[in-house]
Amino acid sequence: MLSRIIFAVVAVAAVAIWPRSRMSAAVALGAGLLSALVAGWGVAADTVRATGPMLAFLTVALTLAGLAERAGLARRAADGLASAGRGRTGRLYALVCLTSAGLTGLVSLDGSVVLMVPLVRALAQRCRIAQAPFFLGAVAVANAVSLAVPEGNPTNLVLMSRLGLSPGAFLGHLLLPGLCAAVLCALVPLRRLGRATYEIAADAPQRVHAPLLVPWRIGAQMAGLLASLDRLAPALSLHGGGLAALLAVAAGTAAAAAAANNLPVSASVAALATSGPGAYAALIGLSVGALATAHGSVATLIARDLAGDSRPWARTWAAPTVAAV
Secondary structure, X not given: OHHHHHHHHHHHHHHHHOOOOHHHHHXXXXXXXXXXXXXXXXXXXXXXXXXXXXXXXXXXXXXXXHHHHHOOHHHHHHHHHHHHHOOEHHHHHHHHHHHXXXXXXXXXXXXXXXXXXXXXXXXXXXXXXXXXXXXXXXHHHHHXXXXXXXXXXXXXXXXXXXXXXXXXXXXXXXXXXXXXXHHHHHHHHHOOOOOXXXXXXXXXXXXXXXXXXXXXXXXXXXXXHHHHHOOOOOOOOOOOOOHHHHHHHHHHHHHHHHHHOHHHHHXXXXXXXXXXXXXXXXHHHHHHHHHHOOOOOHHHHHHHHXXXXXXXXXXXXXHXXXXXX
């Protein structure tokens, strides 16, 4: 057990310190393989089952997003939003957030991020506006809305399948909190925009970004984390319906997701939780923790890669994380 704990610490530290580095992927994957050898091939099989579909989905989604950008679809969508914004930056920002929320409900959090980042980039070029608030709002809103719908993100599906939660029960408990969190997350970057206006540039520069065809780095990071953390969760109870107990569950899962990514943490949480208030509190914590660090979720890793964002995460994302809480 001690050796597996060491491997888990190494994998988490590598992804946390260098979230966009290929070296972190190699270290995390190596630690995961060693952990799987120690624990048995059951861990390796679980990791392949969890990582394979995710890698396939991301490969298809990122490739289609890259092709759509090359074909000018993102630019045409940006032109439509720019016209609908009528020169008011606040109105344009609201349209971007609504688009992000709608896409999340249709194609999940990861799919929404893949589609929104090229759109926001094209919009910033077309309207000569700062990209950061729109990028921040789109990703934060998508993350919050993903909490409100059963298929919104992989962590929802993991917990629902493990605990036998029905879509109806899920919506009844989390639709309103998720939508409220989305509104609050959207309001935070809005303060940066004020009453600014914009003009649509007639000759916006053409920039074509090559698509990331196979996200091997992200897949390797997730595989390493899943293998390192699988069956390693402490025997802690997630039961209890009191406010203090639910807050403790949400805070604990948020901290774990922020440290080690919410996808592998969700698998560990599902093994501990039972259907009831504690499960919903854990889902809220997983969504909050996903925004707290650069590696908190697959979506944040994708978003930063596509946007080329290398700014310090705490300075950029602290406010939306607090709003989501």
